Amino acid sequence: MHMNVHLAGTALSDRDIKEGKVLYTEWKPRAMYAWDAGTAISRFLEGLRNGIILGTECVKCRRVMLPPRIFCELCYRPTEKWVKLKDRGRVRTFCFTRVRCDASRVEEPFFPMVVELDGGKGGTGLFHVVKGMDVSEMTVGLRVKALWKPPEERIGAITDIENFIPE
Amino acid sequence: MNRVAVVGAGMTKFVRRAMETPKELAYEAVKMALDSCQLTIKDVGCVVAGSAVDCFDGVHMKGEYLSDGSGGSRKPFMRHSVGGGTGVFSCIHGWMHVASGLFDICVVVAEEKMSSCQPHPQGAFLTVYDNTIERPLGLNLLWIVAQEMHHYMKTNGYSSEDVALVSVKNKGNALNHPAAMLGAKLTVEDVVNSEIISWPVHRLDISATSDGAAAIVLASESLAYRITDKPVWIEGVGYNLDTWYWTSRDLAYPIYVEKAARMAYEMAGIKEPQKEVHIAEPYDPFNFKELQNMEALLLADRGKAVQLTADGVTSREGNMPVCPSGGLLGVGNPISAAAVMKICEIFWQLRGEAGERQVPGNPKCGLAQAWGDMMQCGTVVILRK
Numbered sequence: 001m002h003m004n005v006h007l008a009g010t011a012l013s014d015r016d017i018k019e020g021k022v023l024y025t026e027w028k029p030r031a032m033y034a035w036d037a038g039t040a041i042s043r044f045l046e047g048l049r050n051g052i053i054l055g056t057e058c059v060k061c062r063r064v065m066l067p068p069r070i071f072c073e074l075c076y077r078p079t080e081k082w083v084k085l086k087d088r089g090r091v092r093t094f095c096f097t098r099v100r101c102d103a104s105r106v107e108e109p110f111f112p113m114v115v116e117l118d119g120g121k122g123g124t125g126l127f128h129v130v131k132g133m134d135v136s137e138m139t140v141g142l143r144v145k146a147l148w149k150p151p152e153e154r155i156g157a158i159t160d161i162e163n164f165i166p167e
Numbered sequence: 168m169n170r171v172a173v174v175g176a177g178m179t180k181f182v183r184r185a186m187e188t189p190k191e192l193a194y195e196a197v198k199m200a201l202d203s204c205q206l207t208i209k210d211v212g213c214v215v216a217g218s219a220v221d222c223f224d225g226v227h228m229k230g231e232y233l234s235d236g237s238g239g240s241r242k243p244f245m246r247h248s249v250g251g252g253t254g255v256f257s258c259i260h261g262w263m264h265v266a267s268g269l270f271d272i273c274v275v276v277a278e279e280k281m282s283s284c285q286p287h288p289q290g291a292f293l294t295v296y297d298n299t300i301e302r303p304l305g306l307n308l309l310w311i312v313a314q315e316m317h318h319y320m321k322t323n324g325y326s327s328e329d330v331a332l333v334s335v336k337n338k339g340n341a342l343n344h345p346a347a348m349l350g351a352k353l354t355v356e357d358v359v360n361s362e363i364i365s366w367p368v369h370r371l372d373i374s375a376t377s378d379g380a381a382a383i384v385l386a387s388e389s390l391a392y393r394i395t396d397k398p399v400w401i402e403g404v405g406y407n408l409d410t411w412y413w414t415s416r417d418l419a420y421p422i423y424v425e426k427a428a429r430m431a432y433e434m435a436g437i438k439e440p441q442k443e444v445h446i447a448e449p450y451d452p453f454n455f456k457e458l459q460n461m462e463a464l465l466l467a468d469r470g471k472a473v474q475l476t477a478d479g480v481t482s483r484e485g486n487m488p489v490c491p492s493g494g495l496l497g498v499g500n501p502i503s504a505a506a507v508m509k510i511c512e513i514f515w516q517l518r519g520e521a522g523e524r525q526v527p528g529n530p531k532c533g534l535a536q537a538w539g540d541m542m543q544c545g546t547v548v549i550l551r552k
Contacts, residue, residue, distance in 0.1 A: 001344075001345060001511075001515050001520065001521065001522055001524075002345070002522030002523060003343060003344075003345045003522060003523050004345070005345050005522075007178065007179055007180045007199075007345055007346055008179045008180070008187070008192075008195035008196075008199070009179035009180030009181070009182055009185055009187065009192065009195065009346070009378070009379060010182070010185060010186040010187060011180070011182035011183065011184065011185065011186075011348075012182075012183075012184045012185065012186050013184075022186055026285075027225070029225075033298075035298050035299060037299050038299075041299050041300065044300070045299070045300075063415070065412070065415060066414065066415075067297070067299075067300050067412070069412075073410050073411070073412070074410060092318070093314045093315070093317050093318035093321070093418060094314060094317065095309070095310060095313030095314050095316075095317055095365050095366055095367065095368070096363075096365070096366035097307070097309065097310055097313065097364075097365040097366075098363065098364060098365060099289075099307050099309055099310075099364055099365055100305060100307065101289060101290060101292075101293045101305045101306055101307045102286065102287055102289055102290035102293075102307075103286075103287035103289040103290070103307065104286075104287075112304075112306065112310035112311075112313075112314060112365075113314065114314060114414050114418075123415055123416075123417070124415075125414030125415060126414060127300075127301060127304070127306075127413075127414050128304065129304060135366075140317075140318075140321055157303055158299075158300040158301075158303050158304060159303050159304070
Protein backbone atom coordinates (compact mmCIF):
# COMPACT_ATOMS: atom_id res chain seq x y z
CA MET A 1 0.00 0.00 0.00
CA HIS A 2 1.64 3.19 -1.24
CA MET A 3 1.54 6.59 0.39
CA ASN A 4 -0.58 7.98 -2.45
CA VAL A 5 -3.49 5.56 -1.88
CA HIS A 6 -6.75 7.21 -0.89
CA LEU A 7 -8.06 5.97 2.46
CA ALA A 8 -11.39 6.66 4.12
CA GLY A 9 -11.48 8.18 7.61
CA THR A 10 -12.00 11.90 8.26
CA ALA A 11 -10.00 13.37 11.12
CA LEU A 12 -11.87 15.88 13.26
CA SER A 13 -10.09 18.55 15.29
CA ASP A 14 -11.19 20.11 18.58
CA ARG A 15 -11.84 23.24 16.53
CA ASP A 16 -14.27 21.42 14.25
CA ILE A 17 -16.26 20.47 17.36
CA LYS A 18 -16.09 23.88 19.08
CA GLU A 19 -17.05 25.79 15.95
CA GLY A 20 -20.02 23.51 15.36
CA LYS A 21 -18.75 22.24 12.01
CA VAL A 22 -19.88 18.69 12.81
CA LEU A 23 -22.93 17.32 14.56
CA TYR A 24 -22.85 14.97 17.49
CA THR A 25 -25.10 13.81 20.32
CA GLU A 26 -24.24 13.34 23.98
CA TRP A 27 -25.28 11.01 26.79
CA LYS A 28 -24.19 10.90 30.40
CA PRO A 29 -24.99 7.45 31.73
CA ARG A 30 -25.60 6.97 35.43
CA ALA A 31 -25.27 3.24 35.83
CA MET A 32 -25.86 1.91 39.34
CA TYR A 33 -24.63 -1.47 40.51
CA ALA A 34 -24.42 -3.27 43.85
CA TRP A 35 -21.90 -6.09 43.68
CA ASP A 36 -22.15 -9.01 46.08
CA ALA A 37 -18.60 -9.64 47.21
CA GLY A 38 -18.98 -13.40 47.06
CA THR A 39 -17.62 -16.22 49.21
CA ALA A 40 -13.91 -15.49 49.19
CA ILE A 41 -13.85 -11.70 48.95
CA SER A 42 -16.51 -11.32 51.67
CA ARG A 43 -14.20 -13.09 54.11
CA PHE A 44 -11.24 -11.02 52.85
CA LEU A 45 -13.14 -7.76 53.38
CA GLU A 46 -14.33 -8.90 56.81
CA GLY A 47 -10.66 -9.50 57.62
CA LEU A 48 -9.71 -6.00 56.49
CA ARG A 49 -12.38 -4.54 58.78
CA ASN A 50 -10.60 -6.32 61.64
CA GLY A 51 -7.15 -5.24 60.48
CA ILE A 52 -6.21 -8.66 59.08
CA ILE A 53 -5.14 -9.61 55.54
CA LEU A 54 -6.35 -13.09 54.54
CA GLY A 55 -5.32 -15.16 51.53
CA THR A 56 -6.22 -18.67 50.39
CA GLU A 57 -3.73 -21.46 49.76
CA CYS A 58 -3.87 -24.23 47.22
CA VAL A 59 -2.43 -27.32 48.91
CA LYS A 60 -1.44 -28.72 45.49
CA CYS A 61 0.65 -25.88 43.97
CA ARG A 62 1.32 -24.30 47.36
CA ARG A 63 0.48 -20.80 46.17
CA VAL A 64 -0.96 -18.38 48.70
CA MET A 65 -3.34 -16.25 46.67
CA LEU A 66 -4.33 -12.62 46.91
CA PRO A 67 -7.02 -11.65 46.32
CA PRO A 68 -8.29 -14.90 47.86
CA ARG A 69 -10.45 -17.18 45.72
CA ILE A 70 -12.37 -20.33 46.54
CA PHE A 71 -10.66 -22.18 43.69
CA CYS A 72 -7.07 -22.27 42.42
CA GLU A 73 -7.40 -21.20 38.79
CA LEU A 74 -4.16 -22.97 37.78
CA CYS A 75 -4.85 -26.37 39.43
CA TYR A 76 -8.61 -25.89 39.05
CA ARG A 77 -9.40 -27.30 42.45
CA PRO A 78 -10.73 -25.88 45.72
CA THR A 79 -8.47 -23.77 47.96
CA GLU A 80 -9.29 -25.29 51.31
CA LYS A 81 -6.85 -23.35 53.46
CA TRP A 82 -7.07 -19.75 54.71
CA VAL A 83 -3.79 -18.02 55.55
CA LYS A 84 -3.24 -14.95 57.69
CA LEU A 85 -0.65 -12.72 56.03
CA LYS A 86 1.40 -10.00 57.69
CA ASP A 87 0.41 -6.43 56.88
CA ARG A 88 3.96 -5.73 55.73
CA GLY A 89 6.34 -6.96 53.06
CA ARG A 90 8.58 -5.96 50.18
CA VAL A 91 7.78 -4.03 47.01
CA ARG A 92 7.94 -6.31 43.95
CA THR A 93 7.36 -3.57 41.37
CA PHE A 94 5.95 -0.06 41.28
CA CYS A 95 5.36 2.95 39.10
CA PHE A 96 5.30 6.65 39.93
CA THR A 97 2.03 7.92 38.57
CA ARG A 98 0.74 11.33 37.66
CA VAL A 99 -2.64 10.17 36.32
CA ARG A 100 -6.00 9.28 37.79
CA CYS A 101 -8.33 6.69 36.32
CA ASP A 102 -9.81 9.25 33.91
CA ALA A 103 -6.32 10.30 32.71
CA SER A 104 -6.48 13.67 34.52
CA ARG A 105 -3.26 14.65 36.29
CA VAL A 106 -2.77 14.38 40.06
CA GLU A 107 -1.16 17.16 42.12
CA GLU A 108 0.98 14.84 44.23
CA PRO A 109 2.27 11.82 42.32
CA PHE A 110 2.37 8.54 44.24
CA PHE A 111 3.38 4.89 43.79
CA PRO A 112 0.92 2.18 42.69
CA MET A 113 2.72 -1.08 43.52
CA VAL A 114 2.57 -4.81 44.04
CA VAL A 115 3.69 -5.83 47.54
CA GLU A 116 4.81 -9.33 48.48
CA LEU A 117 3.41 -9.66 51.99
CA ASP A 118 5.29 -11.66 54.62
CA GLY A 119 3.73 -15.09 54.97
CA GLY A 120 2.91 -15.39 51.28
CA LYS A 121 4.41 -17.90 48.88
CA GLY A 122 4.41 -18.85 45.23
CA GLY A 123 4.11 -15.28 43.94
CA THR A 124 1.62 -13.78 46.40
CA GLY A 125 1.12 -10.16 45.35
CA LEU A 126 -1.24 -7.47 46.60
CA PHE A 127 -1.99 -4.37 44.57
CA HIS A 128 -2.11 -1.12 46.53
CA VAL A 129 -0.39 2.27 46.63
CA VAL A 130 2.55 3.75 48.55
CA LYS A 131 2.28 7.42 49.51
CA GLY A 132 4.19 9.97 51.50
CA MET A 133 7.72 9.43 50.36
CA ASP A 134 10.13 10.93 47.89
CA VAL A 135 10.77 9.34 44.51
CA SER A 136 14.49 9.03 45.33
CA GLU A 137 13.70 6.78 48.32
CA MET A 138 11.48 4.31 46.45
CA THR A 139 13.07 1.11 45.18
CA VAL A 140 12.11 -2.43 44.29
CA GLY A 141 12.59 -4.53 47.43
CA LEU A 142 11.75 -1.67 49.81
CA ARG A 143 10.07 -2.83 53.04
CA VAL A 144 6.61 -1.30 53.44
CA LYS A 145 3.71 -1.66 55.89
CA ALA A 146 0.00 -0.99 55.73
CA LEU A 147 -1.33 2.30 57.07
CA TRP A 148 -4.72 1.24 58.45
CA LYS A 149 -7.69 3.50 58.97
CA PRO A 150 -8.76 3.71 62.64
CA PRO A 151 -10.96 0.65 63.52
CA GLU A 152 -14.12 2.74 63.85
CA GLU A 153 -13.71 4.06 60.29
CA ARG A 154 -13.21 0.66 58.64
CA ILE A 155 -16.12 -0.60 56.57
CA GLY A 156 -14.79 -3.85 55.08
CA ALA A 157 -13.19 -2.46 51.91
CA ILE A 158 -9.74 -2.43 50.31
CA THR A 159 -9.63 1.24 51.26
CA ASP A 160 -9.60 0.25 54.96
CA ILE A 161 -5.89 0.32 54.22
CA GLU A 162 -5.29 4.00 53.42
CA ASN A 163 -2.06 3.17 51.65
CA PHE A 164 1.32 1.63 52.40
CA ILE A 165 4.26 3.50 53.94
CA PRO A 166 7.93 2.63 54.46
CA GLU A 167 8.38 0.19 57.36
CA MET B 168 -8.27 -28.82 8.47
CA ASN B 169 -8.44 -26.98 5.16
CA ARG B 170 -5.75 -24.49 4.16
CA VAL B 171 -6.85 -20.86 4.37
CA ALA B 172 -5.42 -17.87 2.53
CA VAL B 173 -5.65 -14.14 3.01
CA VAL B 174 -6.64 -12.78 -0.40
CA GLY B 175 -7.56 -9.16 0.28
CA ALA B 176 -6.93 -6.36 2.77
CA GLY B 177 -8.18 -2.88 3.50
CA MET B 178 -8.26 -0.23 6.20
CA THR B 179 -9.24 3.31 7.03
CA LYS B 180 -6.95 6.05 8.22
CA PHE B 181 -6.26 5.90 11.93
CA VAL B 182 -7.20 9.25 13.48
CA ARG B 183 -7.63 10.78 16.93
CA ARG B 184 -11.33 11.45 16.35
CA ALA B 185 -13.13 10.31 13.22
CA MET B 186 -16.18 11.97 11.79
CA GLU B 187 -17.45 8.54 10.64
CA THR B 188 -19.48 6.24 12.88
CA PRO B 189 -18.16 2.78 13.85
CA LYS B 190 -20.49 1.18 11.25
CA GLU B 191 -19.16 3.54 8.59
CA LEU B 192 -15.53 2.86 9.49
CA ALA B 193 -16.18 -0.90 9.31
CA TYR B 194 -17.93 -0.47 5.95
CA GLU B 195 -15.03 1.49 4.46
CA ALA B 196 -12.43 -1.09 5.56
CA VAL B 197 -14.49 -4.05 4.28
CA LYS B 198 -15.26 -2.28 0.99
CA MET B 199 -11.55 -1.66 0.40
CA ALA B 200 -10.66 -5.26 1.29
CA LEU B 201 -13.32 -6.70 -1.05
CA ASP B 202 -12.37 -4.30 -3.86
CA SER B 203 -8.72 -5.27 -3.47
CA CYS B 204 -9.55 -8.85 -4.54
CA GLN B 205 -12.45 -8.01 -6.88
CA LEU B 206 -15.08 -9.70 -4.77
CA THR B 207 -18.50 -8.42 -3.74
CA ILE B 208 -20.44 -9.14 -0.57
CA LYS B 209 -22.49 -11.68 -2.57
CA ASP B 210 -19.38 -13.87 -2.81
CA VAL B 211 -18.96 -13.90 0.96
CA GLY B 212 -20.09 -16.91 2.99
CA CYS B 213 -19.74 -15.48 6.47
CA VAL B 214 -18.57 -12.39 8.32
CA VAL B 215 -16.71 -12.10 11.62
CA ALA B 216 -16.17 -8.83 13.45
CA GLY B 217 -13.78 -7.96 16.24
CA SER B 218 -13.99 -5.11 18.69
CA ALA B 219 -12.12 -4.96 21.95
CA VAL B 220 -14.56 -3.48 24.44
CA ASP B 221 -18.04 -1.99 24.14
CA CYS B 222 -17.45 0.85 26.57
CA PHE B 223 -15.36 3.01 24.23
CA ASP B 224 -17.98 3.22 21.47
CA GLY B 225 -20.65 3.38 24.18
CA VAL B 226 -22.78 0.84 22.33
CA HIS B 227 -23.45 -2.35 24.23
CA MET B 228 -23.78 -5.51 22.11
CA LYS B 229 -21.49 -3.84 19.64
CA GLY B 230 -21.28 -6.95 17.46
CA GLU B 231 -24.93 -6.66 16.58
CA TYR B 232 -24.53 -2.91 16.02
CA LEU B 233 -21.48 -3.45 13.78
CA SER B 234 -23.00 -6.31 11.77
CA ASP B 235 -24.48 -4.07 9.05
CA GLY B 236 -21.32 -2.08 8.41
CA SER B 237 -19.34 -5.30 8.48
CA GLY B 238 -21.37 -6.81 5.64
CA GLY B 239 -23.04 -9.30 7.96
CA SER B 240 -26.70 -8.53 7.29
CA ARG B 241 -28.59 -11.69 6.34
CA LYS B 242 -25.39 -13.72 6.63
CA PRO B 243 -23.81 -15.99 9.22
CA PHE B 244 -22.18 -13.41 11.51
CA MET B 245 -20.19 -13.64 14.72
CA ARG B 246 -18.45 -11.09 16.93
CA HIS B 247 -15.47 -11.94 19.11
CA SER B 248 -13.40 -10.10 21.68
CA VAL B 249 -10.23 -10.83 23.61
CA GLY B 250 -9.51 -7.20 24.50
CA GLY B 251 -6.29 -5.92 22.98
CA GLY B 252 -5.62 -9.38 21.55
CA THR B 253 -8.77 -9.12 19.44
CA GLY B 254 -7.25 -7.99 16.13
CA VAL B 255 -5.01 -11.01 15.64
CA PHE B 256 -7.73 -13.22 17.07
CA SER B 257 -10.02 -11.80 14.35
CA CYS B 258 -7.82 -13.50 11.78
CA ILE B 259 -7.85 -16.72 13.84
CA HIS B 260 -11.63 -16.57 14.20
CA GLY B 261 -12.07 -16.14 10.46
CA TRP B 262 -9.56 -18.94 9.85
CA MET B 263 -11.67 -21.27 12.05
CA HIS B 264 -14.71 -20.67 9.86
CA VAL B 265 -12.87 -21.52 6.63
CA ALA B 266 -10.43 -24.18 7.93
CA SER B 267 -13.41 -26.11 9.30
CA GLY B 268 -14.84 -26.33 5.80
CA LEU B 269 -18.00 -24.54 6.86
CA PHE B 270 -17.37 -21.56 4.54
CA ASP B 271 -15.18 -20.81 1.51
CA ILE B 272 -14.96 -17.04 1.87
CA CYS B 273 -14.99 -15.10 5.11
CA VAL B 274 -14.75 -11.36 5.66
CA VAL B 275 -12.92 -10.36 8.83
CA VAL B 276 -13.22 -6.80 10.14
CA ALA B 277 -12.07 -5.09 13.32
CA GLU B 278 -13.22 -1.65 14.41
CA GLU B 279 -12.67 0.60 17.37
CA LYS B 280 -13.84 4.12 18.00
CA MET B 281 -12.29 5.26 21.25
CA SER B 282 -12.93 9.00 20.87
CA SER B 283 -16.63 8.69 21.68
CA CYS B 284 -15.85 8.20 25.35
CA GLN B 285 -15.41 11.59 27.05
CA PRO B 286 -13.25 13.14 28.29
CA HIS B 287 -10.91 10.15 27.93
CA PRO B 288 -11.63 6.45 27.31
CA GLN B 289 -9.54 5.50 30.36
CA GLY B 290 -12.50 6.54 32.51
CA ALA B 291 -14.71 3.85 30.98
CA PHE B 292 -11.82 1.37 31.07
CA LEU B 293 -12.10 1.42 34.85
CA THR B 294 -15.02 -0.98 34.37
CA VAL B 295 -12.72 -3.84 33.33
CA TYR B 296 -10.89 -4.07 36.65
CA ASP B 297 -11.80 -6.10 39.72
CA ASN B 298 -14.93 -4.39 41.00
CA THR B 299 -14.51 -5.20 44.68
CA ILE B 300 -10.86 -4.61 45.51
CA GLU B 301 -9.19 -2.76 42.62
CA ARG B 302 -11.65 -0.14 41.38
CA PRO B 303 -11.97 1.54 44.80
CA LEU B 304 -8.28 2.47 44.44
CA GLY B 305 -9.16 4.45 41.27
CA LEU B 306 -6.63 2.80 39.02
CA ASN B 307 -5.68 3.57 35.45
CA LEU B 308 -4.39 1.02 32.90
CA LEU B 309 -1.08 2.84 33.08
CA TRP B 310 -0.74 2.03 36.78
CA ILE B 311 -0.61 -1.65 35.90
CA VAL B 312 1.32 -1.57 32.63
CA ALA B 313 3.88 0.88 34.03
CA GLN B 314 4.53 -1.62 36.84
CA GLU B 315 4.90 -4.40 34.29
CA MET B 316 7.27 -2.20 32.26
CA HIS B 317 9.33 -1.42 35.36
CA HIS B 318 9.52 -5.09 36.35
CA TYR B 319 10.51 -6.10 32.82
CA MET B 320 13.18 -3.38 32.55
CA LYS B 321 14.57 -4.10 36.01
CA THR B 322 14.72 -7.86 35.37
CA ASN B 323 16.59 -7.39 32.10
CA GLY B 324 18.67 -4.37 33.06
CA TYR B 325 17.08 -2.15 30.38
CA SER B 326 17.10 1.64 30.65
CA SER B 327 14.57 4.21 29.43
CA GLU B 328 16.99 4.94 26.58
CA ASP B 329 17.00 1.25 25.62
CA VAL B 330 13.25 0.91 25.28
CA ALA B 331 13.03 4.34 23.58
CA LEU B 332 14.82 2.84 20.56
CA VAL B 333 11.54 1.10 19.66
CA SER B 334 9.57 4.37 19.66
CA VAL B 335 12.17 5.99 17.41
CA LYS B 336 12.10 3.05 14.98
CA ASN B 337 8.34 2.55 14.82
CA LYS B 338 7.30 6.19 14.65
CA GLY B 339 9.95 6.61 11.94
CA ASN B 340 8.59 3.63 9.98
CA ALA B 341 5.09 5.10 10.18
CA LEU B 342 6.16 8.15 8.16
CA ASN B 343 5.72 5.88 5.15
CA HIS B 344 2.27 4.57 6.12
CA PRO B 345 -0.67 6.39 4.53
CA ALA B 346 -3.02 5.53 7.43
CA ALA B 347 -0.62 6.67 10.18
CA MET B 348 -1.41 9.36 12.75
CA LEU B 349 1.79 9.23 14.84
CA GLY B 350 4.60 9.07 12.31
CA ALA B 351 7.57 11.20 13.41
CA LYS B 352 11.31 11.52 13.09
CA LEU B 353 12.50 11.37 16.67
CA THR B 354 15.64 10.81 18.72
CA VAL B 355 16.04 8.74 21.86
CA GLU B 356 16.42 12.04 23.73
CA ASP B 357 13.02 13.22 22.45
CA VAL B 358 11.43 10.08 23.91
CA VAL B 359 13.10 10.11 27.32
CA ASN B 360 12.54 13.87 27.66
CA SER B 361 8.81 13.64 26.86
CA GLU B 362 6.29 14.05 29.67
CA ILE B 363 6.43 11.38 32.38
CA ILE B 364 2.87 10.12 32.66
CA SER B 365 3.34 7.18 34.97
CA TRP B 366 7.07 6.51 35.43
CA PRO B 367 8.70 4.63 33.74
CA VAL B 368 6.13 5.46 31.03
CA HIS B 369 6.81 8.67 29.09
CA ARG B 370 4.38 10.22 26.63
CA LEU B 371 6.39 8.87 23.66
CA ASP B 372 6.74 5.36 25.13
CA ILE B 373 3.07 4.77 24.46
CA SER B 374 0.60 4.80 21.58
CA ALA B 375 -2.44 7.09 21.52
CA THR B 376 -6.16 6.42 21.63
CA SER B 377 -7.49 6.27 18.08
CA ASP B 378 -10.42 5.59 15.78
CA GLY B 379 -10.23 3.26 12.81
CA ALA B 380 -11.06 -0.03 11.14
CA ALA B 381 -9.18 -2.71 9.19
CA ALA B 382 -10.37 -5.78 7.28
CA ILE B 383 -9.10 -8.87 5.48
CA VAL B 384 -10.75 -11.40 3.18
CA LEU B 385 -10.05 -15.11 3.74
CA ALA B 386 -10.57 -17.86 1.17
CA SER B 387 -10.36 -21.65 1.13
CA GLU B 388 -7.59 -23.34 -0.87
CA SER B 389 -10.05 -24.35 -3.57
CA LEU B 390 -10.96 -20.71 -4.26
CA ALA B 391 -7.82 -18.80 -3.31
CA TYR B 392 -6.00 -19.17 -6.63
CA ARG B 393 -9.15 -18.28 -8.55
CA ILE B 394 -9.27 -15.00 -6.63
CA THR B 395 -5.59 -14.06 -6.71
CA ASP B 396 -2.30 -15.43 -8.00
CA LYS B 397 -0.63 -14.23 -4.78
CA PRO B 398 -2.51 -15.80 -1.87
CA VAL B 399 -0.87 -15.48 1.55
CA TRP B 400 -1.47 -18.64 3.59
CA ILE B 401 -2.38 -18.74 7.26
CA GLU B 402 0.02 -21.50 8.29
CA GLY B 403 -0.15 -21.28 12.05
CA VAL B 404 -2.46 -19.85 14.70
CA GLY B 405 -2.05 -19.74 18.46
CA TYR B 406 -3.81 -18.18 21.42
CA ASN B 407 -3.46 -18.49 25.16
CA LEU B 408 -4.67 -16.83 28.35
CA ASP B 409 -2.84 -16.58 31.65
CA THR B 410 -4.59 -16.15 34.99
CA TRP B 411 -6.84 -13.09 35.23
CA TYR B 412 -5.21 -12.12 38.53
CA TRP B 413 -2.40 -9.88 37.33
CA THR B 414 -0.66 -9.66 40.71
CA SER B 415 -0.25 -13.47 40.52
CA ARG B 416 1.53 -13.33 37.15
CA ASP B 417 5.20 -13.07 36.19
CA LEU B 418 5.18 -9.49 34.92
CA ALA B 419 8.69 -9.77 33.46
CA TYR B 420 7.89 -12.56 31.02
CA PRO B 421 4.52 -13.21 29.33
CA ILE B 422 4.49 -17.00 29.36
CA TYR B 423 1.04 -16.96 27.72
CA VAL B 424 2.54 -15.27 24.63
CA GLU B 425 5.20 -18.00 24.47
CA LYS B 426 2.52 -20.68 24.74
CA ALA B 427 0.50 -19.03 21.94
CA ALA B 428 3.64 -18.75 19.80
CA ARG B 429 4.60 -22.39 20.35
CA MET B 430 1.09 -23.47 19.33
CA ALA B 431 1.39 -21.46 16.10
CA TYR B 432 4.98 -22.58 15.38
CA GLU B 433 4.04 -26.22 15.79
CA MET B 434 1.15 -25.85 13.37
CA ALA B 435 3.38 -24.04 10.86
CA GLY B 436 6.22 -26.56 11.29
CA ILE B 437 8.62 -23.86 12.47
CA LYS B 438 11.52 -25.20 14.51
CA GLU B 439 13.82 -22.17 14.58
CA PRO B 440 11.70 -19.01 14.72
CA GLN B 441 14.68 -16.63 14.58
CA LYS B 442 15.70 -18.10 11.22
CA GLU B 443 12.35 -19.02 9.74
CA VAL B 444 10.32 -15.88 10.54
CA HIS B 445 11.46 -13.14 8.16
CA ILE B 446 9.31 -10.21 9.32
CA ALA B 447 7.29 -9.68 12.47
CA GLU B 448 4.59 -7.39 13.72
CA PRO B 449 4.53 -7.99 17.49
CA TYR B 450 2.15 -5.90 19.58
CA ASP B 451 3.64 -2.53 20.47
CA PRO B 452 1.12 -0.33 22.34
CA PHE B 453 4.12 0.48 24.58
CA ASN B 454 7.69 0.41 23.30
CA PHE B 455 8.80 -2.17 25.91
CA LYS B 456 5.99 -4.48 24.77
CA GLU B 457 7.61 -4.95 21.36
CA LEU B 458 10.82 -6.08 23.09
CA GLN B 459 9.06 -8.27 25.67
CA ASN B 460 6.86 -9.85 23.00
CA MET B 461 9.84 -10.54 20.71
CA GLU B 462 11.42 -12.47 23.57
CA ALA B 463 8.24 -14.39 24.37
CA LEU B 464 7.73 -15.11 20.66
CA LEU B 465 11.26 -16.61 20.73
CA LEU B 466 12.31 -14.13 18.04
CA ALA B 467 14.93 -12.76 20.42
CA ASP B 468 16.76 -14.55 23.22
CA ARG B 469 15.67 -13.38 26.66
CA GLY B 470 17.30 -10.10 27.53
CA LYS B 471 18.59 -9.64 23.97
CA ALA B 472 15.76 -7.77 22.25
CA VAL B 473 17.30 -4.36 22.94
CA GLN B 474 20.60 -5.41 21.40
CA LEU B 475 18.85 -6.57 18.23
CA THR B 476 17.07 -3.22 18.05
CA ALA B 477 20.24 -1.21 18.71
CA ASP B 478 22.09 -3.22 16.06
CA GLY B 479 19.43 -2.40 13.47
CA VAL B 480 18.42 -6.05 12.99
CA THR B 481 14.76 -5.06 13.51
CA SER B 482 14.85 -1.97 11.29
CA ARG B 483 13.06 -2.08 7.97
CA GLU B 484 16.34 -2.81 6.19
CA GLY B 485 17.55 -5.25 8.87
CA ASN B 486 17.69 -9.04 8.83
CA MET B 487 14.38 -9.35 10.69
CA PRO B 488 12.27 -6.22 10.22
CA VAL B 489 9.97 -5.72 13.22
CA CYS B 490 6.90 -3.51 12.89
CA PRO B 491 7.79 -2.27 9.40
CA SER B 492 4.27 -0.76 9.33
CA GLY B 493 5.14 1.63 12.12
CA GLY B 494 3.13 -0.43 14.59
CA LEU B 495 0.71 0.91 17.13
CA LEU B 496 3.31 3.43 18.25
CA GLY B 497 3.45 4.93 14.76
CA VAL B 498 0.26 4.12 12.86
CA GLY B 499 -2.08 4.44 15.86
CA ASN B 500 -4.02 2.24 18.23
CA PRO B 501 -7.73 1.73 17.53
CA ILE B 502 -7.30 -1.42 19.56
CA SER B 503 -8.71 -4.33 17.56
CA ALA B 504 -8.24 -2.56 14.21
CA ALA B 505 -4.58 -1.89 15.05
CA ALA B 506 -3.79 -5.59 15.20
CA VAL B 507 -5.69 -6.35 11.97
CA MET B 508 -3.57 -3.54 10.50
CA LYS B 509 -0.58 -5.73 11.48
CA ILE B 510 -2.07 -8.69 9.56
CA CYS B 511 -2.65 -6.36 6.58
CA GLU B 512 0.99 -5.24 6.76
CA ILE B 513 2.34 -8.80 6.69
CA PHE B 514 -0.04 -9.53 3.78
CA TRP B 515 1.23 -6.53 1.80
CA GLN B 516 4.87 -7.16 2.68
CA LEU B 517 4.78 -10.83 1.61
CA ARG B 518 3.11 -9.85 -1.68
CA GLY B 519 5.64 -7.10 -2.31
CA GLU B 520 2.89 -4.48 -2.18
CA ALA B 521 3.96 -2.45 0.84
CA GLY B 522 5.02 0.51 -1.28
CA GLU B 523 7.46 2.86 0.43
CA ARG B 524 7.55 0.51 3.43
CA GLN B 525 8.52 -2.60 1.44
CA VAL B 526 11.26 -4.52 3.22
CA PRO B 527 14.11 -5.87 1.06
CA GLY B 528 14.98 -9.54 0.63
CA ASN B 529 11.70 -11.04 -0.62
CA PRO B 530 10.36 -12.22 2.78
CA LYS B 531 8.37 -15.45 2.67
CA CYS B 532 7.20 -15.84 6.25
CA GLY B 533 5.71 -13.25 8.60
CA LEU B 534 4.23 -13.23 12.09
CA ALA B 535 1.67 -10.95 13.71
CA GLN B 536 0.90 -10.95 17.43
CA ALA B 537 -1.37 -9.09 19.81
CA TRP B 538 -1.75 -8.88 23.58
CA GLY B 539 -4.82 -8.15 25.59
CA ASP B 540 -7.76 -9.02 27.79
CA MET B 541 -6.67 -8.23 31.36
CA MET B 542 -3.07 -8.01 30.08
CA GLN B 543 -3.16 -11.83 30.09
CA CYS B 544 -3.82 -12.88 26.49
CA GLY B 545 -1.49 -13.71 23.60
CA THR B 546 -2.70 -14.21 20.01
CA VAL B 547 -0.36 -15.21 17.18
CA VAL B 548 -0.76 -15.78 13.43
CA ILE B 549 1.92 -17.00 11.03
CA LEU B 550 1.55 -16.16 7.35
CA ARG B 551 3.52 -17.53 4.39
CA LYS B 552 3.43 -16.95 0.67
